[in-house]
Amino acid sequence: MIQPHGDGVPLSVPEQSDDWVHQIVHGTPVPTFVIDANHRVTHWNPACEAVTGCPASAVIGTDRSWAPFYAKQRPVMADLIVDGILAEQVDTYYGGKCRRSVTVPGAWEAEDFFAHFPGGGKWLSFTAAPLTDCDGTVVGAIETLRDITAEKRAAQALRESEHRLAAIVEGSPVPMFVIDEDHKVTHWNKACEAIIGLSKEQMVGTSDQWRPFYPEARPVMADLVVASDTESKVATHYDGKYKPSELIDGAWEAIDHFPYCRGGARWLYFTAAPLRGLDGRVVGAVETLQDISAQKNYERQLEHQATHDSLTGLANRFLFEDRLTQALAQSRRTETLIGLLFIDLDHFKVINDTLGHAAGDKVVQTTAQRIAKAVRAGDTVARLGGDEFAILLVAPESENVVADIIGRLIVDVSAPIEVDGQELVVGCSIGAALSPRDGTSGQDLLMHADAAMYRAKESGRSTFQFFTREMNDQACERMTVERDLRRALENDEFELFFQPQVNLFTDTIIGAEGLLRWHHPTLGMVSPDRFIPVAEETGLVLPLGRWVIDQACRLGRDWTADGRRLRISVNLSARQFHDPGLVRQVQAAMARWGTDSLAFDLELTESTVMKDTAAAAAILSRLKDQGVRLSMDDFGTGYSSLGQLRAFPFDMIKIDRSFIMDLHSGHGAEAVVRAIIGLAESLNLAVIAEGVETERQRDFLRAEGCIEAQGFLYSKAVPAAEFGRLLNRSP
Incomplete structure (x- = not known):
């Protein structure tokens, strides 16, 4: 339809065509400008203003299309197209950055960085194409821009992350189609053909714009804009996916997934803007498309990585706790059980230390697969970190069903695993808590299942325990211990016991480990396992540790007064080790009680020295300067590696009692002990086995070249007076 001009004179067809071109350029959210044959800017749309920060009034009518982009005058791509010299001059102005468009004949496209734009500069993707008259003469050029700064920065971030996707696919000219007021397609550009797979000949003149996107007829966004439908109508078709455009009045934009696109399903970002006649009436709409499938795939991968463990693919703690919360809410509505299992692998750290982390990773991956296969569909398996796993059992029929699942898990996890030609057997300890019996919150269930798991480990490993209220009673007892610890030292309630350390080949006592005992007035004899952790947390371990060091040195002096050579060992807790006064305390005790025949030995666990290796090395060196011997206690259960140990x-190094206990049990402990002895020999370190209780264990250690041992086979820890008598009877 030819629209009347202000004076009533109809516009000519060329005038109407020019107006349509203006409306299309002005209405598209794609930054666009047009120059004529004299290089004068004739169009500079709002999107171009937004991306460049340059108002249209500053450039329209001038030949300064270069000004928003460059500090000095030089042709932009559209200028070179108008002059017909782009092919010859492309290397001069766009060396290595420019290429011919594969979708629009005669067009060129490029990407470049413009440092002067606000916010640290912008990356722009730009495309220029010639405008010709009916005779094919170039009468101008159109250039479109796209801000790809976010894509470039995202691509850079991806390159810097080891588990990220490859660089985001570079952009292409914006796909676009136009419909008139009768909802018929009037324009369907080459870029649209490329992304959708239907040609202009198939689409122009039809009302089939829905066909490339949907399996049956329905309005596309442009149809809704032409019909001037209310937001409620837009929401009917794009509920939760749309929003008003921030750039164009009356325009809408949305993101949706289109599984029926020719060439495969795609995620598209699309915008539809109205085209208005001179009277302001909507006479058509332009819709632009952008393929964001790569971005969506990346987002899904990020979401997966945020909720899953990268090594095993299992749920991580975040996802597990979310599902646990949902399952508990559902169980309250349906009055069904919820089971929570906490799993910890037995002796896993030894594998890392002796065979390396790659072997440890293989064990974790294999174990994760076995756990996942052992549970039911609908249950959730998570790796919480290291060698810890958790399982959420949804609506198990009974406690017996839970016990059956646990039994299956223990059998499956304990099956041999072949790693680098070696057959490893890794057991697991499992704690279980049930809701609502053991708690109705996720935090309570996790805490109770964890407590039950530790009880299972205390019961011998490769077994399981259900949470009991007795474990809560133990927590109450802990409070009593903390209260009474504060007066125990003043009341002289502590005593130092000594467990002999012997030469395996001569049975001679060569040393002793000092072990603290507490004569509680009501609880009786309290072992260190019950009060040392409390003392560590409260800080009472510091004065207690000073007393132990002084007593050990004093008694050691008495036992070596006749010139007998003897080694006395005491344990250092983590808090003692990092006490700034430790070295002075040890120095003072040795100066007060030391003799040439007494070797004073401090035992530290791996975890104590591995928290801050640089600081630990400095402290250990200062202790060595005082003549103190140093032993790594419970070797194989902490965090050390071969390089760090050196x-x-x-x-x-002391071989942990758990490995000695597992000798000849079929769990592969012989290989572990043999490896530790070999490691000690290669590092020129002495080695002692603790927890030796049987002659068979002793004979194995002798055969492997272990010289020293301690354990019930020789003696339990005894009071100082009795140890003195043992010492006198020793060969």
Whole structure:
């Protein structure tokens, strides 16, 4: 239809065509400008103003299309197209950045960085194409821009992350189609053909704009804009996916997934803007499309990585706790059970230390697969970190069903795993808590299942325990211990016991480990396992540790007064080790009680020295300067690696009692002990086995070249007076 001009004279067809071109350029959210054959800017749309910060009034009518982009005058791509010299001059102005468009004949496209734009500069993707008259003469050029700064920065971030996708796919000219007021397609550009797969010949003149996107007829966004439908009508078709455009009045934009696109399903970001006649009436609409499938795939991967463990693919703690919360809410409505299992692998750290982290990762991955196969569909398996797993059992029929699942898990996890030609057997300890019996919150269930797991470990490993209220009673007892600890030292309630350390080949006592005992007035004899953790948390371990060091040195002096050579060992807790006054305390005790025949030995666990290796190395060196011997206690259960162990000035490593206990049990402990003895020999370190209780264990250690041991086979820890008598009877 030819629209009347202000004076009533109809516009000519060329005038109407020019107006349509203006409306299309002005209405598209794609930054666009047009120059004529004399390089004068004739169009500079709002989107171009937004991306460049340059108002249209500053450039329209001038030949300064270069000004918003460059500090000095030079042709933009559209200028080179108008002059017909782009092919010859492309390397001069766009060396290595420009290429011919694969979708629009005669067009060129490029990407470049413009540092002067606000916010640290912008990356722009730009495309220029010639405008010709009916005779094919170039009468101008159109250039479109796209801000790809976010894509470039995202691509850079991806390159810097080891588990990220490859760089985001570079952009292409914006796909676009136009419909008139009768909802017929009037324009369907080459870029639209490329992304959708239907040609202009198939689409122009039809009302089939829905066909590339949907399986049956329905309005596309442009149809809704032409019909001037209310937001409620837009919401009917794009509920939760749309929003008003921030750039164009009356325009809408949305993101949706289109599974029926030719060439495969796509995620598209699309915008529809109205085209108005001179009287302001909507006479058509332009819709632009952008393929954001790569971005959506990346977002899904990010979401997966945020909720899943990268090594095993299992749920992580965040996802597990979310599902636990949902399951508990559902169980309250349906009055069904919820089971929570906490799993910890037995002796996993030894594998890392002796075979390396790659072997440890293989064990974790294999174990994760076995756990996942052992549970039911609908249950959730998570890796909480290290060698810890958790399982959410949804609506198990009974406690017996839970016990059956646990039994299956223990059998499956304990099956041999082959790693680098070696057959490893890794058991697991499992704690279980049920809701509502053991708690109705996720935090309570996790805490109770964890407590039950530790009880299972105390019961011998490769077993399981259900949470009991007795475990809560133990927590109450802990409070009593904390209260009474504060007066125990003043009341002389502590005593130092000693467990002999012997030469395996001569049965001679060569040393002793000092072990603290507490004569509680009401609880009786309290073992260190019950009060040392409390003392550590409260800080009472510091005065208690000073007393132990002084007593050990004093008694050691008495036992070596006749010139007998003897080694006395005491344990250092983490808090003692990091006490700034430790070295002075040890120095003072040795100066007061030391003799040439007494070797004073401090035992530290792996975890104590691995928290801050640089600081630990400095402390250990200062202790060595005072003549103190250093032993790594419970070797194989902490965090050390071979390289880190060599960095510390240890004299001895102690083989943890758990490995000695597992000798000849079919769990592969022989290989572990043999490896530790070999490691100690290669590092020129002494080695002692603790927890030796049987002659068979002793004979194995002798055969493997272990020289020293301690354990019930020789003696339990005894009071100082009795140890003195044992010492006198020793060969």
